[in-house]
Amino acid sequence: MNWDWDYAIDSLPLLFQGIVVTVELTVLGALLAYALGLVLALVRQVRVPVLSQLVYLFVEFIRSTPLLIQVFAFYYLLQPALGLRLSPFVTGFVMLGIHYATYTSEVYRAGIDAVPKGQWEAARALSLPRGRVWTGVILPQAVPRVLPSLGNYTISMFKETPLLLAIGVLDVLNRAQEAASETFRYVEPVTLAGVFFLLVSYPASILVRKLERRAGTV
Amino acid sequence: MDSHQPLSDAQAGTATADREMIRFDKVVKRFGDNVVLNELDFTVSPGEFVTLIGPSGSGKTTILRLLMTLEKVDGGTIQVDGEYLSHMERGGKLVPADEKHLRKVRRHIGMVFQQFNLFPNMKVLQNITEAPMRVLGKSRAEAEERGRELLEMVGLSEKVDAHPSQLSGGQQQRVAIARALAMEPDVLLLDEVTSALDPELVAGVLAVLKDIATSTEITFLCVTHEMQFAKDVSDRVIMFDHGQVVEEAVPEKLFTSPEHERTREFLHAVIDREV
Amino acid sequence: MFDQIGLIFSTLVRGLPVTIAATLGGIALTVVLSFVAGLALLAPSRTVRFLSRVYVEGFRGTSEMVQLFWIYFVLPVLVGFELVPLFAGILVLGLNHGAYGAEIVRGAVQSVPKAQYEGAIALSLSPAQRMLRVILPQAVVEMLPSFNNLFIQLLKSTALLYFISAEELTERGQLLAPSLPIAQLVPIYVIELLFYLLLAVLITVGMRALERVGARRLGRRAPRRRSTPPVTAGGV
Numbered sequence: 001m002n003w004d005w006d007y008a009i010d011s012l013p014l015l016f017q018g019i020v021v022t023v024e025l026t027v028l029g030a031l032l033a034y035a036l037g038l039v040l041a042l043v044r045q046v047r048v049p050v051l052s053q054l055v056y057l058f059v060e061f062i063r064s065t066p067l068l069i070q071v072f073a074f075y076y077l078l079q080p081a082l083g084l085r086l087s088p089f090v091t092g093f094v095m096l097g098i099h100y101a102t103y104t105s106e107v108y109r110a111g112i113d114a115v116p117k118g119q120w121e122a123a124r125a126l127s128l129p130r131g132r133v134w135t136g137v138i139l140p141q142a143v144p145r146v147l148p149s150l151g152n153y154t155i156s157m158f159k160e161t162p163l164l165l166a167i168g169v170l171d172v173l174n175r176a177q178e179a180a181s182e183t184f185r186y187v188e189p190v191t192l193a194g195v196f197f198l199l200v201s202y203p204a205s206i207l208v209r210k211l212e213r214r215a216g217t218v
Numbered sequence: 219m220d221s222h223q224p225l226s227d228a229q230a231g232t233a234t235a236d237r238e239m240i241r242f243d244k245v246v247k248r249f250g251d252n253v254v255l256n257e258l259d260f261t262v263s264p265g266e267f268v269t270l271i272g273p274s275g276s277g278k279t280t281i282l283r284l285l286m287t288l289e290k291v292d293g294g295t296i297q298v299d300g301e302y303l304s305h306m307e308r309g310g311k312l313v314p315a316d317e318k319h320l321r322k323v324r325r326h327i328g329m330v331f332q333q334f335n336l337f338p339n340m341k342v343l344q345n346i347t348e349a350p351m352r353v354l355g356k357s358r359a360e361a362e363e364r365g366r367e368l369l370e371m372v373g374l375s376e377k378v379d380a381h382p383s384q385l386s387g388g389q390q391q392r393v394a395i396a397r398a399l400a401m402e403p404d405v406l407l408l409d410e411v412t413s414a415l416d417p418e419l420v421a422g423v424l425a426v427l428k429d430i431a432t433s434t435e436i437t438f439l440c441v442t443h444e445m446q447f448a449k450d451v452s453d454r455v456i457m458f459d460h461g462q463v464v465e466e467a468v469p470e471k472l473f474t475s476p477e478h479e480r481t482r483e484f485l486h487a488v489i490d491r492e493v
Numbered sequence: 494m495f496d497q498i499g500l501i502f503s504t505l506v507r508g509l510p511v512t513i514a515a516t517l518g519g520i521a522l523t524v525v526l527s528f529v530a531g532l533a534l535l536a537p538s539r540t541v542r543f544l545s546r547v548y549v550e551g552f553r554g555t556s557e558m559v560q561l562f563w564i565y566f567v568l569p570v571l572v573g574f575e576l577v578p579l580f581a582g583i584l585v586l587g588l589n590h591g592a593y594g595a596e597i598v599r600g601a602v603q604s605v606p607k608a609q610y611e612g613a614i615a616l617s618l619s620p621a622q623r624m625l626r627v628i629l630p631q632a633v634v635e636m637l638p639s640f641n642n643l644f645i646q647l648l649k650s651t652a653l654l655y656f657i658s659a660e661e662l663t664e665r666g667q668l669l670a671p672s673l674p675i676a677q678l679v680p681i682y683v684i685e686l687l688f689y690l691l692l693a694v695l696i697t698v699g700m701r702a703l704e705r706v707g708a709r710r711l712g713r714r715a716p717r718r719r720s721t722p723p724v725t726a727g728g729v
């Protein structure tokens with residue numbers, strides 16, 4: 001069986017539709033993960049009694065169980081129970097975002113821990129208000145350190161979008177599958193989908209490694 | 219680089235009466251633009267105890283590391299007991315040594331490091347028996363018997379089953395000495411073996427070394443800042459600076475009436491520091 | 494109601510052996526590939542290093558789902574025979590996570606102090622002896638926390654076998670779901686998630702025990718704890 005260029009080229013338009021979806025999912029999911037992760041990290045850092053422990057359990061639980069089942073549970077169980085009617089696409093990036101927020105929260109936490117204790121003390125000595133300590137002193141030092149790790153998790157999210165096929169989101173791999181199922185020629189579209197992932201994530205990971213070297217990572 | 223010089227004249231000396239245990243012949247060593255050893259020549263006779271002194275950065279450690287084949291020479295040759303160390307003979311020419319040759323010549327040489335470098339994944343006795351069993355092909359019983367003897371010699375019989383991390387620095391260093399001796403080296407290299415130790419532990423290690431130096435045929439090349447020790451045990455002291463020998467003499471002479479201003483300055487600085 | 498839960502539980506439990514087999518098989522293949530590729534990344538030969546680099550970047554750079562589809566749907570077309578779903582799954586889990594594990598092995602070997610190599614050279618140990626007797630025993634202990642995280646990633650990835658109908662836990666649950674009213678879905682997902690959580694805890698308990706053994710071997714007191722998973726081991 002040989003590689004059929006004509007067929008490969010024919011499947012490109014369909015693949016391209018999928019690429020757009022994959023990229024959108026990644027970007028929206030990542031933004032949610034960055035923001036929610038920060039909230040989770042701050043709640044744990046500030047040590048609100050019961051809430052901190054709950055957040056800890058939530059983070060450990062989400063991190064230790066498969067995203068796929070979380071997607072199923074959210075889509076088939078939680079949404080109807082709550083009376084929500086989110087599209088598969090929205091469900092997809094929301095769940096990606098929540099799942100990866102548990103990772104990014106750990107990244108932020110490590111980043112915050114890495115800010116030397118003297119910085120807190122110095123800020124207190126200047127009697128800066130608490131909010132200002134965070135926005136003016138701690139976060140500006142923590143954020144550059146966490147960027148490489150956030151980058152790595154973004155790449156991971158990107159590569160995990162195909163599992164949203166389970167609820168009918170047609171990302172690039174699933175478009176490839178769709179193209180293939182019409183003709184029973186899987187080689188070209190599935191391979192092209194793989195090439196697409198490699199073309200994006202390999203340069204991205206090189207970029208992250210550069211950031212790592214520059215920032216002295218967490 | 220002179221890696222293709224003919225063998226004949228370089229080897230002529232080794233056959234004659236004064237056998238040389240170590241011979242440096244115009245040895246050059248650079249790190250980038252930094253010329254650390256500049257055509258360095260010196261020799262050490264069998265059984266001799268030679269101490270190298272010199273200011274920080276003068277290349278003392280580099281000399282020992284070259285002998286241990288942890289570094290490669292950039293020019294000149296090193297011989298140990300008449301055998302080329304950095305080079306090997308092939309078709310009457312000298313070519314840079316390969317790994318196989320290095321492994322053969324290394325066996326004559328042992329080294330004790332400033333930071334001990336014991337293997338944390340092995341208990342004390344295994345640290346000592348590992349190489350004799352795997353390199354010299356000794357049986358376990360043989361190697362362990364010798365290992366226990368050596369531990370007794372360095373005063374650590376009761377630590378046979380300890381982990382290196384459970385020992386004090388001085389004890390670790392004595393294990394490291396026993397480990398090096400277990401390989402029955404002809405040459406033992408000591409690089410500031412007491413400078414990582416707490417002051418009260420230094421004497422114990424030096425006593426062990428002195429014992430070995432006087433009771434064995436081993437040739438010693440030693441770098442130390444312990445001037446009293448150097449005086450007591452050395453047959454000869456060599457003062458280095460800028461990658462070359464400034465002067466060499468028996469310790470009584472070098473420490474009391476050095477010929478060179480540079481040596482005087484250095485000794486003053488060291489002795490001031492010791493007081 | 495309780496009958497239903499009993500039915501759900503027993504149905505899901507029947508998927509557990511496949512999930513466990515996929516996890517253990519995947520871990521075994523991961524460990525082998527991690528060491529082979531990780532040491533190859535440090536090999537003296539440029540060709541060997543390059544080939545290993547291609548494997549590592551290739552499998553880390555493409556999505557695990559793509560790899561699964563490729564091996565399960567494309568490969569049979571090319572070679573003319575089909576893989577058993579579980580076997581295809583183990584293959585992909587191992588190949589994918591082995592690529593991440595290779596970096597763990599490389600990093601741990603490089604983190605062993607240079608002084609340890611030099612100590613081994615000074616005792617005339619051969620390159621193989623240096624690696625096997627001195628460097629790796631120390632490096633392995635360093636690897637354990639990272640491998641713990643990697644194995645949990647792998648466990649989570651076994652859910653992807655749902656897509657190739659390997660009849661593991663996730664698929665059992667999804668087959669059951671449509672026949673039940675929404676309220677009954679609660680036990681399905683709760684039990685599923687708890688099973689995965691339990692397996693994750695078992696992996697962690699096992700790895701922590703190994704860490705303690707390793708620490709004792711190296712004569713350290715308590716294993717150093719790392720709360721953040723290394724990001725290189727993250728994700729699919």
Ligand SMILES: Nc1ncnc2c1ncn2[C@@H]1O[C@H](COP(=O)(O)OP(=O)(O)OP(=O)(O)O)[C@@H](O)[C@H]1O
Binds near residue numbers: 254273274
């Ligand atoms: N691996 C290396 N890379 C670059 N330069 C090196 C290296 N090792 C040693 N040098 C340089 O070589 C010179 C000699 O170093 P060496 O360690 O031999 O000195 P030393 O006489 O042992 O000094 P000290 O008394 O401080 O131990 C120094 O200038 C040092 O900076």
Ligand SMILES: [Mg+2]
Binds near residue numbers: 410
């Ligand atoms: Mg030195």
